[in-house]
Amino acid sequence: MxxxxxxxxxxxxxxxxxxxxxxxxxxxxxxxxxxxxxxxxxxxxxxxxxxxxxxxxxxxxxxxxxxxxxxxxxxxxxxxxxxxxxxxxxxxxxxxxxxxxxxxxxxxxxxxxxxxxxxxxxxxxxxxxxxxxxxxxxxxxxVPGWLLEHEHPVVNDLVTVGWRGGLSHNRDFGELAKPLRQFLQHPRNRNRVELHCMGANYTARVAGNHGRTRWTGWHQAVGDFLRAVDFDVAVIPLRPSPFNDAKSDLALVEMSALGIPAIVSAAGPYGRSAAGGAPCQLAATAKDWTAALADLAADTEARVQLGKQAREWASGRTxxxxxxxxxxxxxx
Missing domain, CATH: 3.40.50.2000 (Glycogen Phosphorylase B;)
Structure with missing residues (x-):
């Protein structure tokens, strides 16, 4: 053909x-x-x-x-x-x-x-x-099958909470901004947790006197971007809207294939994927985001276990x- x-x-x-x-x-x-x-x-x-x-x-x-x-x-x-x-x-x-x-x-x-x-x-x-x-x-x-074998890089000894996406996600990021800013500013997370934005730079929306943040712009090739993802926990917020409800769950599949546990909005494709068996933590409210961030940032074993389950699920999505x-x- x-x-x-x-x-x-x-x-x-x-x-x-x-x-x-x-x-x-x-x-x-x-x-x-x-x-x-x-x-x-x-x-x-x-x-x-x-x-x-x-x-x-x-x-x-x-x-x-x-x-x-x-x-x-x-x-x-x-x-x-x-x-x-x-x-x-x-x-x-x-x-x-x-x-x-x-x-x-x-x-x-x-x-x-x-x-x-x-x-x-x-x-x-x-x-x-x-x-x-x-x-x-x-x-x-x-996603490409090589993600299932790729070990994401480690750049420091902090727990890296990561977000990836473009400028079109301004209002989506707003679903998470306030609880994430409070989480990063909390005394127990100072010098222990950071936010890493990849793609669009939304770090200013959560930065403060004590919150650690960094930003990496887009790579020229999608494969290069995927190899550079260094998150310990991925956050994938999505604001309810007709446009978002029709979107795919690609961000969750990418992170899952890399073995990175994810916290996702309960709306749209991520809620449907979770209902269909995708291993992730759902967040419908600011309290949900705060609780999920605290749980996964504090528990290395839980992160590893959820990441393994997510990778196994993503093995069917290559x-x-x-x-x-x-x-x-x-x-x-």
């Missing part, structure tokens, strides 16, 4: 939804290409079996997509991993980008696809509303164990 991935980006979404499964499909003998700019001539001529378009919505790209759909030579797979028709206004950059005209093109391009691949059931529901005739496949985000689902979606 000859597959062309038309990438929306080369960062996390492009990596997990296209490049990672594409690499595994290539190992299975498929001819895989990827580009974020233009569709190659052979794909335009119908010489590819499958074109996977990642959230196609820009004006020029949409014109090409619609032309390919009218030609009907190639199976078109519309790939999307967020509820982009309902972006939270607090995510200003994305909300401005996905304006009414962009969302209209996004929906029109989804409507002419032969296959639609998404990360969650909520996104599948929307896809069925937009395109009831397409084959719709829920392909949950998976791309190597699940790439057949991508193959089936493209050949259906």
């Amino acid at each position: 000859k597959i062309f991935y038309w990438l929306g980006d080369y960062a996390g979404c492009g990596y997990y939804r296209c490049l990672l499964p594409g690499a595994e499909l290539a190992k299975r003998g498929h001819d895989v290409m990827a580009d974020g700019r233009v569709v190659p001539d052979d794909a335009r001529r119908g010489e590819c079996d499958v074109i996977v378009g990642q959230r196609i919505c820009l004006e020029g790209a949409s014109a090409t997509w619609q032309k390919l759909a009218r030609a009907g030579h190639t199976k078109l797979v519309f790939e999307t991993d967020d509820l982009l028709t309902d972006v939270d206004p607090s995510n200003r950059h994305a909300a401005q980008f996905y304006d009414a005209e962009t969302v209209r093109r996004y929906r029109e391009n989804m409507a002419v696809a032969d296959v639609i691949t998404v990360t969650t059931d909520r996104l599948a529901e929307q896809a069925r509303e937009i395109n009831p005739t397409a084959a719709i496949h829920v392909l949950p985000n998976q 791309i190597e164990a699940n790439v057949h689902r991508w193959e089936a979606a493209y050949t259906a």
Whole structure:
């Protein structure tokens, strides 16, 4: 099978939804290409079996997509991993980008696809509303198998509470900021516990006279970022909203595969994963966050045990164990 991935980006979404499964499909003998700019001539001529378009919505790209759909030579797979028709206004950059005209093109391009691949059931529901005739496949985000063997680095003798994410998580981090600031400032945690932010820098929201914090920006490659994660405990807050409810549990899968115990918001994908058996601690209130942080920071044995359980759970969420689902979606 000859597959062309038309990438929306080369960062996390492009990596997990296209490049990672594409690499595994290539190992299975498929001819895989990827580009974020233009569709190659052979794909335009119908010489590819499958074109996977990642959230196609820009004006020029949409014109090409619609032309390919009218030609009907190639199976078109519309790939999307967020509820982009309902972006939270607090995510200003994305909300401005996905304006009414962009969302209209996004929906029109989804409507002419032969296959639609998404990360969650909520996104599948929307896809069925937009395109009831397409084959719709829920392909949950998976992680590379090497994470299960990777031992995360240790940079100091502090208990490192870690958060990872981008600037779009400003309000999500607000679910945690106050209890985390109080936790870091508590006398028993001074010079014993630190917060490490990776990606966006939210350390100023919890820093104080005694709270220890540090920040690491994004790495150029997702694999480099994952190798640099040095958390003892991961915190994954999520504010309830329609957009967040449609998100995947990727952050929890990443940390679990690294053997890092996680405290997660009870909302959305993390609550569902916990209900489905994911080993983690749930926090629905500020008191929950405080109690969970105190428990895991104080008990090394509990951290190790929860990390082992989490890693065992994540062993079923590798791309190597699940790439057949991508193959089936493209050949259906």
